[in-house]
Amino acid sequence: MTSTVVEQLIVPIRRSVTRVFNYSRNVKGLKTHLEELSDAKTRVLHSVDEARNRSEDIEDDVGKWLASVNVITEEATRVFGDEDKANKRCFMGLFPNVTTRYKVSTKIESIAEEAVKISVRGKFDRVSYRPSRRGIEDRSHKHYEAFESRGPVLDEILEALKDDDVDLVGVYGMPGVGKTTLVKKVAGQVKAGKIFDVVVLAVVSQTPNLRKIQGEIADGPGLKLDAETDSGRADFLYERLKREPKVLVILDDIWERLELDDVGIPSGSDHRGCKILMTSRDRNVLSRGMVTKKVFWLQVLPENEAWNLFKKMAGDVVKYPDLQLVAVEVAKRCAGLPILIVTVARALKDGDLSEWKDALERLKRFDKDEMDSQVYSALELSYDSLKGEEIRSAFLLCQQYRVVER
Known part of the structure; x- marks a missing residue:
């Protein structure tokens, strides 16, 4: 009983005395922790700047961590401002001011412990993420006119895209009849129905630009094509699209046969989950040129x-x-x-x-x-x-x- 009471009295006294005599060590330790924290903050900020240059959004916990670093640094600065008080001596300059030194040392220990915790939390695997992109349909066709005459064609296209035995689907019709609008509507519906994980659209045109087509496809899932050559870009795109279980690639305005391998689009037995939906003014381009299994005619409005x-x-x-x-x-x-x-x-x-x-x-x-x-x-x-x-x-x-x- 007596030993317990003595221990309860001595431990707090020993802790207080230790804080007073370890004052200089605590100050040095906190400064070391703050330097390490500052270096970590700089590295994170570099990653944040790079992510923003890529138009990526910053993770919430990264922003909160940076804020906590600023707060703890400000607290430490205020405590270091009390060093002069802690260094003042009493009894004709023979002894340090024990009370002030104890208070400052206690604050420093508390801040140092928090700085260590913040430093541990600052080890991020990634600081950003690619924001979800607006759907193809949302970008330009939120005012889509739901014509009754277009309903059957829309439904038939959706059914064809769900068919495991069909990988190429085509829509043909006169210029200005609404082919692009229709396939964008299809894109919106398959995304909403979660029929495909990734939906991308590229305009081919009368004079195809391979790099532009590849770039538009890559923009959908937010890919970055770093390869210098068209073939290198195609290889990267091909491998990346194969990783997606269900992909819909829309190729708009095709005038002649387009080699899918040259673009980097997997098809057929290469990737059963990848479907290609194409539009053209000429039925033969789709049925003969692209060997499309399902071709639908979009007629003028009644x-x-x-x-x-x-x-x-x-x-x-x-x-x-x-x-x-x-x-x-x-x-x-x-x-x-x-x-x-x-x-x-x-x-x-x-x-x-x-x-x-x-x-x-x-x-x-x-x-x-x-x-x-x-x-x-x-x-x-x-x-x-x-x-x-x-x-x-x-x-x-x-x-x-x-x-x-x-």
Whole structure:
């Protein structure tokens, strides 16, 4: 009993005395811990800067750790400011001020212990992550028009993509009929339904740029292509896509056969989980050139859907009795092509009757019996007389129809 009481009295006294006599050692130890913590902070900040240059987001615990380093450093700075008090001596300068030295030494020990804990927590395997990217559909087609006539084609494409025996699926149709819009809608649905883990889209075009196609595919899952050669980039892309269990690669606007191996896209027996969805103006490009197993024809809008879309884009002006008949004829001359319907309707939205009639006359230039005459005449809207950059751009785009269809 007596020994226990003595021990309870002596231990606190010994601890206090030790803190006083170890004051200088504690100060030196804390400074060492702070230097190590500062070096660790610098290394983490370097990693953070590199991650931000890659447009990556910083992990929450990294931000909290950096904040805790700043807090403990500020606390230590304040305590070191009390060193002068701790070094003051009493009894005619013969002895140190024990009370002050004890208080400062106690604070230093506490801060040093916390600094060690913070240092241990600062060993990160990674400081950042790639932010989830907006879906292909969300990026440009959140205002997708759900036409009833497109429903069956959309459903058939989705079913084909779910078929384990089908790896290549194609959609063909006239320029401006809405192929790109449709496949982007497909992309949104398969992602929402978790049918595919990764969905990427690349535009091939009439003059394919292999590096651009590879880059657009790599952007989907956030890959970085460091290889200098096209073949090196293709090898990396190929191996990386093979790691994904379910991948959908959308190749938009194909004009001729594209060698998938040259791009770096695994297909067939190389990767059963990788499906390729393609669009083209020419059915033969898909069925013969790309040997596509499932090919779907996207037709122009039926008259009722075309008129409803035209009214929506043109606004209340088409309700005016003196304009309505002209508006109906103009809508028909847009040949059921969404891109033309939207562009022409918007361009004439604020126009008066004379402008509408002038546009109709220009749309009537071609013989109705001529093949695709409705399309051609729609393209002949006057570049000079129509207002706005939008309609001017559409006119230039639409000139391509005549070249393609001839």
